[in-house]
Amino acid sequence: MVAQIHRVEVEVGGRPISFETGALARQAGGAVVVRRGDTMLLVTATVSPQIREGIDFFPLTCDFEEKMYAAGKIPGGFFKREGRPGEMAILTSRLIDRPIRPLFPSGFRNDVQVIATVLSVDHENDPAVLAINGASAALGISEIPFEGPIGAVRIGHIDGELVLNPTWKQLQESSDLDLVVAASEAAIIMVEAGAKEVSEQTLLDALDLAHREIRRILAVQKELVSRAGKPKMTFPLASVDAELDKVVRSVATPLIRAALAQPEKMNREDALGRVTSEVAPALRETYPDRSKEIDAIIQAATKDEVRRMILTERRRPDGRGHTDIRPLAIQVGLLPRAHGSGLFQRGQTQVLSVVTLGTGQDEQMIDDISLRTSKRFMHHYSFPPFSVGEVRPLRGPGRREVGHGLLAERALEPMLPPAEAFPYTIRLVSEVLESNGSTSMASVCGSTLALMDAGVPIKAPVGGIAMGLVMGPDGRAAVLTDIQGLEDAMGDMDFKVAGSQRGVTALQMDVKNKGLAREILASALEQARQARVVILEAMTRVIAEPRPTLSPHAPRIITIEINPERIREVIGPGGKVINKITAETGVKIDIEQDGRVLVASADEEAAKRAVAMIQAIVREVKVGEMYLGRVTRLMNFGAFVEVLPGKEGLVHISELSDTRVNRVEDVVKVGDELLVRVKEIDNLGRINLTRRGVGTPGEPGAAPPEAPLDRPGTGEPSREPSGVGSDRDRDRHRRRRPGGGGGSGRGPGPGAPRH
Numbered sequence: 001m002v003a004q005i006h007r008v009e010v011e012v013g014g015r016p017i018s019f020e021t022g023a024l025a026r027q028a029g030g031a032v033v034v035r036r037g038d039t040m041l042l043v044t045a046t047v048s049p050q051i052r053e054g055i056d057f058f059p060l061t062c063d064f065e066e067k068m069y070a071a072g073k074i075p076g077g078f079f080k081r082e083g084r085p086g087e088m089a090i091l092t093s094r095l096i097d098r099p100i101r102p103l104f105p106s107g108f109r110n111d112v113q114v115i116a117t118v119l120s121v122d123h124e125n126d127p128a129v130l131a132i133n134g135a136s137a138a139l140g141i142s143e144i145p146f147e148g149p150i151g152a153v154r155i156g157h158i159d160g161e162l163v164l165n166p167t168w169k170q171l172q173e174s175s176d177l178d179l180v181v182a183a184s185e186a187a188i189i190m191v192e193a194g195a196k197e198v199s200e201q202t203l204l205d206a207l208d209l210a211h212r213e214i215r216r217i218l219a220v221q222k223e224l225v226s227r228a229g230k231p232k233m234t235f236p237l238a239s240v241d242a243e244l245d246k247v248v249r250s251v252a253t254p255l256i257r258a259a260l261a262q263p264e265k266m267n268r269e270d271a272l273g274r275v276t277s278e279v280a281p282a283l284r285e286t287y288p289d290r291s292k293e294i295d296a297i298i299q300a301a302t303k304d305e306v307r308r309m310i311l312t313e314r315r316r317p318d319g320r321g322h323t324d325i326r327p328l329a330i331q332v333g334l335l336p337r338a339h340g341s342g343l344f345q346r347g348q349t350q351v352l353s354v355v356t357l358g359t360g361q362d363e364q365m366i367d368d369i370s371l372r373t374s375k376r377f378m379h380h381y382s383f384p385p386f387s388v389g390e391v392r393p394l395r396g397p398g399r400r401e402v403g404h405g406l407l408a409e410r411a412l413e414p415m416l417p418p419a420e421a422f423p424y425t426i427r428l429v430s431e432v433l434e435s436n437g438s439t440s441m442a443s444v445c446g447s448t449l450a451l452m453d454a455g456v457p458i459k460a461p462v463g464g465i466a467m468g469l470v471m472g473p474d475g476r477a478a479v480l481t482d483i484q485g486l487e488d489a490m491g492d493m494d495f496k497v498a499g500s501q502r503g504v505t506a507l508q509m510d511v512k513n514k515g516l517a518r519e520i521l522a523s524a525l526e527q528a529r530q531a532r533v534v535i536l537e538a539m540t541r542v543i544a545e546p547r548p549t550l551s552p553h554a555p556r557i558i559t560i561e562i563n564p565e566r567i568r569e570v571i572g573p574g575g576k577v578i579n580k581i582t583a584e585t586g587v588k589i590d591i592e593q594d595g596r597v598l599v600a601s602a603d604e605e606a607a608k609r610a611v612a613m614i615q616a617i618v619r620e621v622k623v624g625e626m627y628l629g630r631v632t633r634l635m636n637f638g639a640f641v642e643v644l645p646g647k648e649g650l651v652h653i654s655e656l657s658d659t660r661v662n663r664v665e666d667v668v669k670v671g672d673e674l675l676v677r678v679k680e681i682d683n684l685g686r687i688n689l690t691r692r693g694v695g696t697p698g699e700p701g702a703a704p705p706e707a708p709l710d711r712p713g714t715g716e717p718s719r720e721p722s723g724v725g726s727d728r729d730r731d732r733h734r735r736r737r738p739g740g741g742g743g744s745g746r747g748p749g750p751g752a753p754r755h
Contacts (some may be wrong), residue, residue, distance in 0.1 A: 004230040008220040011166035012036075012153065012213055017130070019137050019220065021228050030142030030230070034134035036165075038122035043134030044391040047077060047144045048111040051236060056296055058104055058112075064131055065117040066289060071369040086368045090402045092116075092128045098134050098510050101189035107237035112144055113659065121369050124167040129154050132182055133217060140225040143233040147514075149225070150189060151217035152182040154208040157198060162209050168465075177202070179507070181210035185218055187515025191423045194410040197460075197503035200525045239559035240297060246434050248297040252279045256298070256305050263318045265348050265436050265484070266389070272302060306490040310470045310478050316487065318347075321639040323481045324466075324529055330445075330542045332453040339554040340454025344446035347434035347484065353446030357554045358425040359600040360590035377413055378474035379428040381405035381443055381722040387435040404440040405430070408464075411444045411498035411506035412451070415458040422457060423557050423590075423598050437484035438466035444498045444506075445539060454554065455547040460500040467524045469493035471513065479523050481531045497528035501536055555588070564595040566618040569646065577617065585610040616645050621687055623678050626694065633662050633671045641674050641689055649687030651676060656691050 005022035017036045025031035028044035035041075048239055052059050066089045068075045075082055085093065097413060104112070132152035139146035156166035157177035163170065171178050176196035182189050188211060188436060191202070200748035220612040232245040253274055259271030280294055287294065293571075311316050314322065326347030335341040342356040363374040380402040385392045397405070408430065416426065428450060429445030441464030448461045468483030468491040480487055488494055492513050498506040509521075550556070562570065571578050572590065578589055587601040587610045621643060629641035629649075651674070656667045668674060676689040 003015060004228075008224045008226060008227075010216055010220040012217060013166075015125070015165070016151055017133065017217065018333040019134070019224050019475040021137075021141055021224065028138075028142075029144055030138035031138070031213055032134050032137040032141065032224075033132045034137065036125040036130055037119075038120055039125040039127050041116050041118055041127055041130050041134050043114065043116045043131060043138045045112065045135065045142045045144055045146075047113075047233070049140070050239075051109040052111055054292075055109060056238075058101070058108055059110075060091050060097065060101055060104070060112050060114075062097040062100075062114045063116070064089045064096060064128075065115060065120050068369060070118045070121045071123070073369070076367040077719055085307075086366075087406060088368050088370060088400060090399050091406055092131060094399060094403050095180060095182075095190075095192060096131050099132060099149070099152070100135055100139065100146070100152050102189065102512055102514060103150065105145050105147070105237060108145060108235060109238055110235060114138065118369060123371050124169070126154055126165065126168065127369075129165065129180060129611060132180075132222075137221050137224055140221055141229045143230045145232050145235065148184065149218050149221040150182055150184050151214035151221065152180060152190075153210050153213050153217070153607060155181065155210050157195075157202060157206070158318075162202075162206055162208065169362065177206065179203070179210070180208050181207060181214070182348055183211050183214045183522055184515050185215060187517060188509075188521065189511055189515045191507055191509035193504070193507035194413070194633075195499075195504050195506065196414040197500050197505060199503050200522075200529055203504060203507065203525065204518070204522055207518065209603075210367075218720040222666045223342070240300075241293065244290065244293060245297050247283065247286075247295055248279060249301050251282060252298050252301050253305065255279070256302050260302075260305060260309065260317050266631050267485075268317065268486075276300075290339070291483055303431045306486060307470050307472070310480070310487075311472045311476050314478070316480065317675070318484065320482075322478055323527055323530070325482045325534055326484070328535065328538045330449065330539055332449050332543050333408050337553055340450045340452070340456070341444045341549045342449025342451075342453055344442050344449060345434070346438070346445075346482065348434050348537075349432075349439055349442050349484075350434035351430050351432055351439060351442040351446040353428055353430045353443060353450040355450040355456065356427045357454065357456075357550070358427065359425070359555060359557065359588045360425060360598060361588055362425040362427070376419060376424075377409065377416055377426045379405050379409035379430065379443075381408065381430050381432070381440065381448060382433070383432045383439065387432045387439075387595075404443070407440050407496065407506060407508055408447060410442045410571050411462055411464060412447055414505050415461070415462055415500065416451075417457050423559055424456075424555075426451075426456065435485065438464075438482065438496065439525070440464070441466050441496055443533060449539060449543060452543050452546045454551040457546050460502065461536055461539055462498055462500055462505055463505075463532045463539060464496065464498035465528050465531040465535060467493070467495040467497065467528050469495070469511075469516070469520065469524070477520055479520065479527055481527050493524075495524050495528070497525065497532065499529075499532055501533065506733075553602060556604045556607050557598050557600040558611050560599070560611055560615065562595050562597055562614070564593065566593055567593075567595065570597065570614055571616055581610050581613050585613070613645075619644055621647055621649070621678055621681065623680060626675060626677045628675050629632045629689075631668050631670050631674055634668070634670060636664065639664055639668050639674075641676055643676065643678070643687070645690070647687070649676070649678065649689040651689045651691055655679065655689065658692055 003022045007020040009016045009018040015036055020033045024042055025044050029046040031044045033042050116137045118127050121127055125214045129152045136149045140149050154165050156163040156171055156175035158174045166175055177198050179190055179193040255275045261270050262268035276298055280291055301697035329345040331343040334343055338354045339357045342353050344351050363380055364375050365374055366372045381401050383401055428447045430446055432439045444462055451458050466483050468480035468487045469490050471477045493511050494663055496508045587607055588598050590598040599607050599610045629643040631639050632642050633640040638650050640648045642648050644687035653661055653664055661667050675694050677694055679690040680690045681687050
């Protein structure tokens with residue numbers, strides 16, 4: 001059968017985005033190839049024919065599949081095939097899920113799976129935004145009852161101008177905003193952003209630009225659906241028995257209101273739990289075997305009562321006003337051996353954040369389709385079951401934990417010092433000890449405290465707050481500051497905003513309805529700014545700025561610069577030299593290709609000793625300088641003296657003394673220390689030494705105290721720039737000694753990886 005291929009295209013940000021269906025994956029419910037430049041994705045949407053019994057949620061699964069061949073890479077690791085998704089894939093899967101989930105019929109219980117497979121990536125055009133658009137198009141042409149379409153764009157801010165769908169390079173090197181917006185024709189549904197202290201007004205302008213361009217994307221999606229769309233399936237919806245609903249609500253509502261009057265979370269949850277245990281037995285005889293339906297009605301009645309209280313009585317479950325922040329408790333320096341720690345508590349949300357400082361060898365290696373190869377800053381979020389009083393098995397981090405960790409990481413990263421000024425790998429772990437709303441924003445605050453406690457010179461403190469929303473059927477709306485868990489579950493929005501006093505550094509918004517108007521977004525941003533200022537003031541009252549010194553348990557890193565051409569001498573053949581230094585001193589050494597050498601150790605004296613050894617290796621022998629060397633070999637024409645580690649020079653027999661010498665052995669033997677002066681370095685780099693006019697240290701004619709005097713192997717720091725030295729013996733001698741012959745050793749060159 002000849003496939004009928006349909007293709008539509010729209011220009012966004014100066015480049016076309018195309019949607020094509022009919023050629024690939026024709027057995028999927030809907031399959032679309034979406035392309036911009038040389039970045040291509042196959043996005044499929046498939047639905048199960050039967051409902052999943054016994055559930056009270058919509059079973060939607062979204063997966064972003066990074067295929068390494070798309071970037072011309074072979075996967076790392078032992079198996080050499082794609083395994084569990086990485087951080088980028090998990091974050092993108094969440095980006096696909098969040099805007100489409102609210103747009104399915106309430107009560108739809110058939111399994112739906114959306115898979116976005118990256119077929120090609122050009123490292124210019126963003127596959128994440130294409131995946132969201134492709135998911136909407138695939139759902140639109142399928143038989144699945146999707147109430148779209150939606151579209152998505154990415155917005156940058158470069159040199160004061162908003163840029164639509166910037167390239168990866170522009171985002172990494174030039175932009176102080178990275179904003180992803182998903183929207184329908186009428187409203188914005190999802191926002192995800194990282195920023196460098198961007199103002200709220202700039203964000204609103206970016207949202208306006210995004211929505212205008214998204215409407216153009218929606219137009220071509222609708223055209224594709226009109227050409228290739230399938231008829232929508234008929235399906236049963238989970239519904240509530242009207243008579244049972246009325247009876248349960250009449251009995252349960254007074255009990256729910258009394259339970260919601262409890263301001264403390266645990267007491268309130270216990271009271272709400274008793275509602276079910278009291279109502280169900282009372283109705284058991286009249287409505288046998290319908291306990292699940294009764295539970296669902298009680299849950300719905302609780303949601304309606306919470307929303308009524310907020311909109312009509314303007315009273316929140318814990319008694320706060322709409323803009324009130326829960327009581328704050330802040331501490332730093334709790335853990336004596338950690339490099340830095342901070343405890344942030346807001347109401348019944350409590351997060352302990354801990355920072356660990358490491359070296360370049362501790363960086364996280366990245367193996368995905370992006371251009372990144374490593375990360376020097378990591379934030380990991382941990383949500384144990386005891387934080388909400390539950391019992392469940394401990395497993396690895398799920399998508400929620402990874403997403404929350406990356407959100408806080410994004411909020412903090414713009415405030416970190418550059419690697420050139422602070423050459424440490426930084427790992428933060430936020431342990432959620434209590435949870436009652438917005439633990440991700442509490443982890444931002446706790447991590448800021450930990451960084452300052454550790455002495456990390458951050459540019460400014462960062463705080464975070466979560467905003468909520470309740471909208472009534474009559475159009476009334478209440479924006480809530482610092483939402484707790486109940487308000488998050490029963491409300492219409494979760495809007496997280498993190499930033500400094502100057503501006504926003506991270507933003508994340510999800511809604512449970514069909515989207516939000518600009519006026520509500522503007523109000524939420526302003527309330528969040530006011531709350532953030534209050535939180536930052538409370539934090540800085542405890543610790544106003546980073547501590548002036550690092551923890552005594554943190555490694556000390558000393559940075560020196562050497563001639564990149566001398567890197568091979570520091571590493572040595574097969575790493576022999578650098579391994580010897582680390583074995584003797586216990587330090588860690590990172591060598592960059594530009595000649596920067598980073599020496600790290602918790603023992604500062606050991607680090608200094610290693611630095612001195614490295615400087616001795618790369619020091620340049622200078623004509624006229626004096627060295628206390630060691631005789632290494634005797635020849636009939638003179639003695640070879642090691643003046644610096646790996647650098648030998650020849651004292652000719654005629655230069656061994658101020659008087660005539662008949663035999664070299666009459667004056668020196670192997671192992672003797674000899675004070676010599678560099679007479680010349682010839683055009684082949686060979687060092688000629690002399691003893692004439694030098695004498696023995698301390699005797700008349702010896703070197704004056706202020707003259708440079710080096711002892712090979714002592715590790716005395718050099719006062720001179722690095723250079724090239726060699727011995728004088730025949731070519732065969734230079735081949736035998738990798739450190740000689742102008743540095744022509746067999747060790748790794750400047751392009752070698754860091755040791």
